[in-house]
Amino acid sequence: MSMVIQTESGASFHFGGKKHMNLSVAELVEEALRKNEAVLTHEGALRALTGPFTGRSPKDKYTVNDPSVTNFIDWGSVNQPMDPEKFEQIWTRLQSYLRDKEVYIFDGFAGADPTYRLPIRVINEYAWHNLFVRQLFIRPTEEELAGHKPEFTVVCAPGFKADPSVDGTRSETVIAVSFERKLVIIAGTQYAGEMKKSIFSVMNYLLPDQGVLPMHCSANVGKDGDVALFFGLSGTGKTTLSADPERLLIGDDEHGWSDRGVFNFEGGCYAKCIGLSREKEPQIWEAIRFGTVLENVVLDQHRKPDFHDNTLTENTRAAYPVDFIPGAVIPGVAGHPNVILFLTADAFGVLPPISKLTPEQAMYHFLSGYTSKLAGTERGVTEPEATFSTCFGAPFLPRPAHVYAEMLGKKIAEHQVDVYLVNTGWTGGPYGVGERMNLGYTRAMVRAAINRELSQVKYTVDPIFGLAMPLECPGVPAELLNPRNTWKNTDEYDQKAKELAERFHQHFAKFPDVSAAVKAAGPKL
Known part of the structure; x- marks a missing residue:
């Protein structure tokens, strides 16, 4: 029996195959096993393989150049434009592909704060993908499900391939979002993270108009209500450092900061x-x-x-x-942050393991977003690569960087937030020579920052980067706090530090309109 699913924008889905609506975890696991999509591990987790696509495909990601958004998108290599006509022809063929297939449908939300949450629907070709989104997004109550009206729909069909010669895509893989259609198409890749990040990009476009700063960060809260945010790209430690037995987890990756406080975008x-x-x-x-x-x-x-x-x-x-996670905050809503930590995996091995930033330095490093792409997080990345990802989340930001940076700067000033830069990357030398920062020491430094213990110690300023480095930190050997002391050859350290400083300056040239004070907060050449 044919089924028509209508979206908020008026797009219609015509399915003639079997539909599975909002299955339970157990039912989705059974479906994935029945279809040989995955296997159970010895303790009951579901293990799936994603084939050749084991990370995101940023070069295959597009935003439809609809008239209503064309003047608000930061077009370029991150937000590649797609003609509306090309999107429609892909969408038409995708519907034909799915017409007689078995599909799995999840209805839920992005955004734990009811004032700002986005009702979503995800339609999957694979059962294990539907289990993934059920666990990652916010699951509705029975009452909420009964009245659920999706405002954005994601359709994920890994078996469907784009045709570059016809569709104008780079490859057979396509991730495309239409804000007018309120529709995301994901095809030609089994990597489940594309669904999660597509909705994150949607939230990053929608929320600034509502006065909410969307953030690529994890968040936790202490027993006294003190909130900490951890900004950083994949692999820098957001999930690991925010999962702290001494604090309560709000969320591990995506949050909004409204006039009322912080809220998680996700339920997983x-x-x-x-x-x-x-x-x-x-x-x-x-x-x-x-x-x-x-x-x-x-x-x-x-x-x-x-x-x-x-x-x-x-x-x-x-x-x-x-x-x-024991003690997680449900729903994921808390107050305004007291401390912000920018996490960077420095493959050069020259940044301090922790340093306190002035307000101007906070804006400089937020706009810079320096880190290293770690192996596997994107297709083709096999070892750490130094990179600058504006706002610690450039791949997911549809609007120009200044929109997010200005909002963050105002909120930091309004709420008197302490900001630290934390290097979770290399020490004692660059990647291949030095070693990865000890997680136990990083945890100790983060806790000292959150507990305001680093407000009581003396600092010294790095001559190149201008960063204030603590001379002591509970639980951390003092000699590790200045990265120059960890290198066998200090001349080599100085050379690498100057090389990284030059890269900072080259990247920051992208922001000619920032204030002189913020420009001056960068490294000294």
Whole structure:
């Protein structure tokens, strides 16, 4: 029997195959196993493989150049334009492809604050993808489900291929969002993270008009209500550092900051799990159980995960509901932040493990967004690559950077927020020579910042980067706090530091209109 699904924008989906609406976790697991999409691990998690696509495909991501948005999008390599006619022809063929197929449908929300949440619908070709979105987005109550009217729809069909010669795409893979259609198309890739990040991009476009700053950050809160935000790209430690047994988790990746405080966009976590151990990350370890989706994790003959095996990818992942973390804040809403931490995985090995930023430096480093792309997070990245990702989330920001930066600057000033730069990357030398920052020491520094212990110590200023480095920190050897002391050859450190400083200046030339004070807050050449 044919079924027509109508969206808020008037787009119609015509499906003649079997439809599975809002299945439970157990039902979706059974469906994935029935269709041989995945296998169960020894403790009940569902392990799926994503084939050749083990990370996002940013070069295949498009925004439809609809008349209503054309003047508000920051067009370029991140937001590649697609003609509305091309989108419509892809959409027409995609509907034909799905017409007689079995599909799985999830209705839920993005945004834990009811004032700003976005009702969404996700339609999947794969059952395990539908389990993924069920665990990652916000699950409605029965009452909410009864009255659910999706305002944005995601259709994910990995088996459908775009035709570059006809569609004008770069490859057979396409991730395209139409704000007029209120529709996202994902095709030609099995990597589940594309669904999560597509809705994040949608929220990043919609919320600034409502006075809400969308942020690529994790967030937690102490027992006294003190909120901390952790900005950073994939692999820099957002999920790991925010999952702190001493604090309550609000969310691990995407949040909004309104006039009322911070709220999670999601209802789940998407943790990198390469090298995962019970000792270092006990909360994430315990979250991997029935209902969790593992991506590209190698299993032994008894289906026990080997989290140290990177044969398939460095970007192994675990997706689970946020309430799998003990004491998670449900719903994910809290007050205004007291502390912000910018996380950077410095592959040069020259930035301090922690430094306190002035308001001007905070704006400089937010606009810079310096970090390293870590292996596996994007297709083709096999080892750390130094990169600048504006606002620590450039791949997901449809609007110009200044829109987000100005909102952050105002909120930092209004709420008197302390801001720190934390290097979770390399020390003692660059990638290949030095070693990755000790997680235990990083946790100690982060806790000292959040607990205001670093407000009581003396600082010294780095001569090149101008960063205020604490001379002491509880639980951390003092000699590690100045990165120059960790290198065997200080001349080589100075050379690398100058090289990175030059890269900062080259990138910041993209922002000619910022104030002189913010420009002066960067490294000294």
